[in-house]
Amino acid sequence: MGLKETVLSKSIYVFHASSGSCNNCDIELLDCLVPRYDLERFGIVLVGSIKHADAMLCTGSTNRLCVPRIKKVYEMMPKPGFVVAWGACGSSRGMFKDSYNTGVPLDEVIPVDVYIPGCPPKPEAIIGGLLKLIEKIKAKKG
Amino acid sequence: MIKTLEYIFLFVIFPGFLFSGAMGLLIGWLDRKITARIQWRVGPPWYQNFFDILKLSLYKETLLPEGVSSVFFLGMPLIGLAAATLVSTMIFVINGAPKFSFIGDIIAVVYLMLIPSISLMLGAFASKNSLASLGGAREMKLMLSYELPFILCLVVTIMKSGFNIRLGEMMLYQNEHGWAIASISGIISFIVMILCAQAKLGFIPFDMPEAETEIMGGTYIEYSGKALAAFKLTKAIMYFALPMFIVTIYFGGLKDTVEGFISTVLAYLLVVVLMVLIKNTNPRVRIDHAVRFFWGPMTSLAVLSIVLAYLGY
Numbered sequence: 001m002g003l004k005e006t007v008l009s010k011s012i013y014v015f016h017a018s019s020g021s022c023n024n025c026d027i028e029l030l031d032c033l034v035p036r037y038d039l040e041r042f043g044i045v046l047v048g049s050i051k052h053a054d055a056m057l058c059t060g061s062t063n064r065l066c067v068p069r070i071k072k073v074y075e076m077m078p079k080p081g082f083v084v085a086w087g088a089c090g091s092s093r094g095m096f097k098d099s100y101n102t103g104v105p106l107d108e109v110i111p112v113d114v115y116i117p118g119c120p121p122k123p124e125a126i127i128g129g130l131l132k133l134i135e136k137i138k139a140k141k142g
Numbered sequence: 143m144i145k146t147l148e149y150i151f152l153f154v155i156f157p158g159f160l161f162s163g164a165m166g167l168l169i170g171w172l173d174r175k176i177t178a179r180i181q182w183r184v185g186p187p188w189y190q191n192f193f194d195i196l197k198l199s200l201y202k203e204t205l206l207p208e209g210v211s212s213v214f215f216l217g218m219p220l221i222g223l224a225a226a227t228l229v230s231t232m233i234f235v236i237n238g239a240p241k242f243s244f245i246g247d248i249i250a251v252v253y254l255m256l257i258p259s260i261s262l263m264l265g266a267f268a269s270k271n272s273l274a275s276l277g278g279a280r281e282m283k284l285m286l287s288y289e290l291p292f293i294l295c296l297v298v299t300i301m302k303s304g305f306n307i308r309l310g311e312m313m314l315y316q317n318e319h320g321w322a323i324a325s326i327s328g329i330i331s332f333i334v335m336i337l338c339a340q341a342k343l344g345f346i347p348f349d350m351p352e353a354e355t356e357i358m359g360g361t362y363i364e365y366s367g368k369a370l371a372a373f374k375l376t377k378a379i380m381y382f383a384l385p386m387f388i389v390t391i392y393f394g395g396l397k398d399t400v401e402g403f404i405s406t407v408l409a410y411l412l413v414v415v416l417m418v419l420i421k422n423t424n425p426r427v428r429i430d431h432a433v434r435f436f437w438g439p440m441t442s443l444a445v446l447s448i449v450l451a452y453l454g455y
Contacts, residue, residue, distance in 0.1 A: 004201055011193040038183040040174070043190050048358035051205060051366040054197075078203035078366040 008054070008080065009137040011043040012130075015053035015077070019070050019106070021060030024120040025087040029057065037123045044130065055082040055133065061089035061096040062106045074110040082133060085112045086126075088119040157234030159227045166378030167191040169414060173381075176418045191378070195371050204367030210270050218265035219365070219372035225257035226376045230383035236309045237386070237396040243310025248296060251309070251387060255342065258376050259285050262351075262361050265373075269364035277360025280429050281351040287436035288341040288348075291334050294444035298322070298331040299391040301451045313395035323392045327450035332392055334444050336416055339384050341432070343377070345417060347424040348432050356426075385413040 018026060032039045033046060047053055050073055062070060074083065085106050088094035096102045106112060113136060116129035152158055170191045178185025206212055229251055236243050259281060266278030302322035303312035322328040341348035352360040365373060389395065393409040396402075427435070 003196075007193050007197045008201060011190065011197045035182045038178070038185075040178065040186050041184045043186055043193065048354040049363045051364055052359065052362070052370060054202075076205070078205055080201065 005138050005140065009134045012054045012082075012134070013045050013047045013052050014055045014057055014084075015047055015050045016057050016059070017050075017070060017073055019058060019060040019066035019090075020063040021087065021089060025059040025090070028120045028123060028126060029059075029086075031123045032126050037127060039127070039130070042130070042134070050076050051078060053077055053081065055084055057084045057086050058090050058106055058110075058112075059086045061093050061099075061102045062104065062109060063096075063101045064103060067104065067109055070106070070109055082113045082137070083110055084114045084116060084129065084133060086116050086129075087121055088117060091115045091117050094119060152235060153227065153231050157238070158231040162227060162230040162234075162379045162382050163375055164192075166375070166380075166382035167195065169381050169385075170378050172414065173418050173421075176415065177422055180419075180422050195374060198366075198371035198374070199368050202367040204369055205364075207270055207364050210268055210364075214268035215265060215364075216369055218261040218268065219369045219376070222258040222261035222265075222376040223372045223379070225254050225261070226379040226383065229254040230379050230386075233309075233383055233386050233390060237313070237390060240310030240313055240395075243308040246307050247309050248300070248307050248312070248391075252293065252296065255380070255384070255387075256285070256289070258380055259342070261376075262373065265365070265369075266351075266361035266363075271364050273357045273359075274361055274363045276357055277351045277353075277363070281361055283429055283433055284341055284348060284351060287433040288338045291436055291440040291444045292338040292342070294441065294448060295331040295335045295338065296391070298327055298444070298447050298451045301448070302328060303391075309390060309395075313390060316394040317397065321392060321394050325451075326455045327447040328392065330443055330447040330450070332388075334440050334447070335388060335392070336413070336420070337440060338436075339388060339413075340417055340420055341436070342384060343381055343417075346421040347427050349426055350429050350432065353426060385410055385417070388413050 016026065016029060029046075031037065050056070056074065056077055058070065060066070074081075085091045089096060090106055093099075093102050093105050114129050114133045116126055118125050121129070154160065168188070168191075171186065171188050174190070175185040175188075204216075206215065232247065232251060232254070236247065263278045263281045263285070266274040266281065299312065299322045300307060302325065303315040304319070306312050306315055316322055323332055340346075344351060350356075350360075352362060357363075362370060362373060389406060389409045393406065396406050
């Protein structure tokens with residue numbers, strides 16, 4: 001593990017992209033930043049602009065209107081950037097699988113690195129998922 | 143030739159870029175750690191800010207938005223960084239060796255401390271984003287509002303140091319005749335000065351230019367990679383230099399005895415911790431509130447302290 005992997009895995013700025021979620025996952029994300037869970041000790045900070053981000057947390061079922069927008073947001077993220085699919089809807093469209101409005105799941109729109117299942121995922125599950133992301137960055141060569 | 147090398151060494155290595163940058167990032171970590179402890183969290187490890195800067199400057203892409211002027215967009219962070227480094231170098235060289243002080247260097251320091259804010263504002267205007275220009279406009283209004291009480295406070299300290307406008311002689315005078323903070327007018331103007339410093343560094347009661355939750359990073363919104371790292375370093379260096387400037391003009395600066403050095407460090411930490419506490423116990427105010435606050439109560443207090451200083455209190 002070189003300097004690059006160490007630095008990239010110890011300082012992850014996350015951007016929160018919602019593509020039509022019910023806000024439950026979004027509230028759980030805020031729970032992760034409160035004193036009880038404190039994601040900042042891993043260097044994880046929530047940022048306001050996608051241009052500052054290293055990881056994009058996608059919640060929601062990726063409805064038709066959101067597909068081009070989520071693609072555009074992914075393209076605006078400076079590389080190397082990672083995508084985390086969050087919650088049942090983000091991972092697999094959940095209960096909206098047969099809906100007229102959600103044609104494709106998120107991982108067919110943009111490349112997804114880590115899935116965090118749950119409806120909504122508990123903060124412990126979210127921290128577990130983000131640690132998986134850190135492991136993945138560390139294992140990545142080059 | 144030797145002189146040039148010495149200046150380059152001063153600017154790039156010792157009190158300049160490397161030293162001020164490293165210390166600024168450490169002070170930034172102290173800020174994050176104190177904030178975390180106030181909120182009953184653990185907080186990041188000490189190397190966190192160094193990793194952030196390394197990541198942004200070495201491994202992330204620097205994106206250029208479509209249709210912006212690359213000279214302005216990428217040049218402004220560099221100008222801000224150079225000005226912040228220069229002002230930090232000046233303050234520390236004068237603290238270490240007061241004979242390097244020249245007439246009116248306090249005015250030069252005031253000018254140089256404005257340049258990072260101006261470069262941030264112009265960079266925001268150059269980035270062709272409506273939220274960024276909103277942030278830039280707020281930065282401009284904030285700058286116009288805090289400069290007046292800031293300069294009035296400087297006048298108080300100049301009056302308290304026997305009407306010297308050389309930083310070095312101000313320090314020597316204050317160490318001989320008592321610090322500027324040890325008087326009623328000094329304390330009043332110190333309070334005003336701390337609030338102006340808060341606005342100068344863009345900390346929370348006055349962080350409307352970059353308001354993360356409202357206009358998504360405002361002035362920084364289009365910046366990424368190396369340019370963002372340059373802005374973060376500028377902010378870190380200013381965070382190191384501005385409290386030191388306040389210590390210089392209110393507490394007599396750096397002394398060459400051991401007790402004197404310890405008292406300087408304690409005064410410096412007092413200023414930093416006061417700023418972090420103000421940051422953590424206040425909500426963000428609106429820009430019109432900030433302008434009214436600085437032009438109303440703060441300017442009145444600063445004028446009052448000038449009158450008190452003139453009367454000898």
